[in-house]
Amino acid sequence: MSMYDRVTSALGERPEGISHSEMRKRQHDFCSEMATGAVAIITNNPVSIRSRDTHHRHRFNSYLHYLTGWHGEDGVAAFYHNGDNWMCRLYVQPRDIEKETWTGRRPGLEGALANWPVDETVSRDDLRENLSQLLDNVEDIYHIKSLDGEVDEIVELALHEEPKDPRPILDELRxxxxxxxxxxxxxxxxxxxxxxxxxxxxxxxxxxxxxxxxxxxxxxxxxxxxxxxxxxxxxxxxxxxxxxxxxxxxxxxxxxxxxxxxxxxxxxxxxxxxxxxxxxxxxxxxxxxxxxxxxxxxxxxxxxxxxxxxxxxxxxxxxxxxxxxxxxxxxxxxxxxxxxxxxxxxxxxxxxxxxxxxxxxxxxxxxxxxxxxxxxxxxxxxxxxxxxxxxxxxxxxxxxxxxxxxxxxxxxxxxxxxxxxxxxxxxxxxxxxxxxxxxxxxxxxx
Ligand SMILES: [Mn+2]
CATH class of the missing domain: 3.90.230.10 (Creatinase/methionine aminopeptidase superfamily)
Incomplete structure (x- = not known):
């Protein structure tokens, strides 16, 4: 028996991943700690260069994973209250056959909406306009800086002061x-x-x-x-x-x-x-x-x-x-x-x-x-x-x-x-x- 097979037989069944309903509960618990006028933005980790045009294998941001399970590069989740409910809006890369041929499949807006625990999806290409609008006149913005440069800029323009740090809330949950x-x-x-x-x-x-x-x-x-x-x-x-x-x-x-x-x-x-x-x-x-x-x-x-x-x-x-x-x-x-x-x-x-x-x-x-x-x-x-x-x-x-x-x-x-x-x-x-x-x-x- 190979050592790999020996490990396989010693291991039990691999458990299911975290359910969507559990992620929804996490979103609810997180949002409950914020004032209803607030918006929280959770970005993915940046890609980092390994050599010339080759990147280190990307590891998703743990907070984004915790709240949405989304791993796609450039993913950004925004949580806001629409007057009735807290909403989770996810910005994702849109389908693009030419780019996908080189860098891999993308779920796109429809795929992300159907298969991830989010309420809305918006193209990452529209992030600047769409997120700026969402942040218009919002005083409570939660954001972790220095992960996504474009989001940093949008928040800075919208707020003119330091955003709040969502991590203390999320860390207590995690x-x-x-x-x-x-x-x-x-x-x-x-x-x-x-x-x-x-x-x-x-x-x-x-x-x-x-x-x-x-x-x-x-x-x-x-x-x-x-x-x-x-x-x-x-x-x-x-x-x-x-x-x-x-x-x-x-x-x-x-x-x-x-x-x-x-x-x-x-x-x-x-x-x-x-x-x-x-x-x-x-x-x-x-x-x-x-x-x-x-x-x-x-x-x-x-x-x-x-x-x-x-x-x-x-x-x-x-x-x-x-x-x-x-x-x-x-x-x-x-x-x-x-x-x-x-x-x-x-x-x-x-x-x-x-x-x-x-x-x-x-x-x-x-x-x-x-x-x-x-x-x-x-x-x-x-x-x-x-x-x-x-x-x-x-x-x-x-x-x-x-x-x-x-x-x-x-x-x-x-x-x-x-x-x-x-x-x-x-x-x-x-x-x-x-x-x-x-x-x-x-x-x-x-
Ligand atoms: Mn250790």
Whole structure:
């Protein structure tokens, strides 16, 4: 059985995408937060040049996707109240056989109206005149700037002041996931979990980091998915570089391999990190660090309780790591010094990132909560999905801190996706093993 078929048979049915009625409810909930005289404009993401006349693969704007499911380039949704109801007007590229021959099919005005949850469609060619008219004498305009230059100009001419930002309203809606969204996120998590399992199975000393990347991303593509963020495959010291994604080194005997990779299903991201020995057997030092990070991760997951403040999970992982670093003799100080007054103590030399982030249509999803966000602390509630991903990094290349040769070159991160429920945390990525015995049995077992 090919690895792709093995993943297929392990996966359940792919869930239906978000229904039109759910998108209509989102539109309703969004518009209800605005005054009836307001107009909200949601644009698509711009295309970006990859080389000369070739573009990067386009990724739809998550807000436009959330409200309308529309992906077409140049798409713009405008929400306005017509006196009786909130209306969703969608500007789309009109049918054009000549252009479609080159760049692909367009649903056009009729197709978009028939098959997307919108009330009206207007040609993008008429945007300037039509949208300007809609905005005439409107004082409350909601608009996200810098995505669509033409819309920016139209809004600027109509308003002469800064538009309101619709994101705070939409982010509050997006941060709590519906049953339909959770089903998609579970599938996304399952696919990424099985892809990681295959990478561990295929791993052999002497293979390239890029081979692991091809296994993981091949599994995504084979199942009509793609990466949610550039895959990180770091072996040896590369595992200690947080956003390493060159993936160009050969995996050597005695090294750890850290893979941080996740996929997208109907826009919903998964985000998994696993760390394993290239040769299938942890050394004593690697095992000690791995066990400590795993202990911290389990404590972090335990702290994902409805009603708990966002920071509880970071505090939980930090306590375990600070004490563990002392117990291993890596930090020679008191627990108070290791942890620091504001969780910025000596342990941060080896754990320099946050414990997690929200997950959804964006891999670092909306809703705040990330360390450094200067907002009131969020309280976890059922339907929220976040990652728990503590790590410890002992880069041999670091000059800022003294690292005993015993630990040099060890980088470990363990990351799962966690759904908050009334009855406690549910690990969506549970199908990806993380116990040492499971990993040692898996690596190289193809
Ligand atoms: Mn993550």
């Amino acid at each position: 941060v709590v996931k519906s049953a339909g969204e959770i089903a998609l996120m579970q599938y996304s998590a399952d696919l990424a979990a099985h892809a990681h399992v295959e990478a561990m199975r295929q791993c052999e000393v002497g293979m390239g980091e890029w081979h692991m990347q091809s296994v993981i991303e091949g599994c995504f593509l084979y199942h009509q998915s793609e990466w949610a963020y550039p895959s990180i495959v770091g072996s040896g010291d590369n595992a200690t570089i947080l956003h390493y994604n060159e993936n160009t080194d050969v995996m050597k005997d005695g090294e750890l391999v850290l893979i941080d990779a996740g996929c997208e299903v109907d826009g919903y991201a998964s985000d998994i990190t696993r760390t394993f020995p290239a040769n299938g057997k942890f050394t004593e030092a690697q095992r000690a660090i791995y066990e400590l990070v795993l202990k911290a991760q389990l404590a972090g997951i335990d702290a994902c309780q409805a009603g708990s403040p966002w920071s509880a999970m970071h505090h939980a992982t930090s306590h375990v790591l600070a004490q563990g670093l002392i117990d291993l003799g890596i930090l020679d100080c008191s627990f108070e010094e290791a942890l620091g007054e504001d969780y910025n103590g000596l342990y941060r030399q080896f754990f320099m990132h946050g414990t997690g982030h929200f997950l959804g249509l964006d891999v670092h999803d909306v809703g705040g909560g990330r360390q450094g966000d200067n907002k009131p602390e969020r309280v976890l509630s059922p339907g929220m999905v976040l990652t728990i991903e503590p790590g410890l990094y002992f880069g041999a290349w670091r000059e800022d801190v003294e690292i005993d040769s015993k630990w040099a070159g060890i980088g470990v991160r363990i990351e799962d996706d966690v759904l908050i429920t009334e009855s406690g945390p549910v690990v969506l990525t549970a199908k990806c093993p993380k116990e040492i015995t499971e990993i040692e049995a898996l690596v190289g077992s193809k």
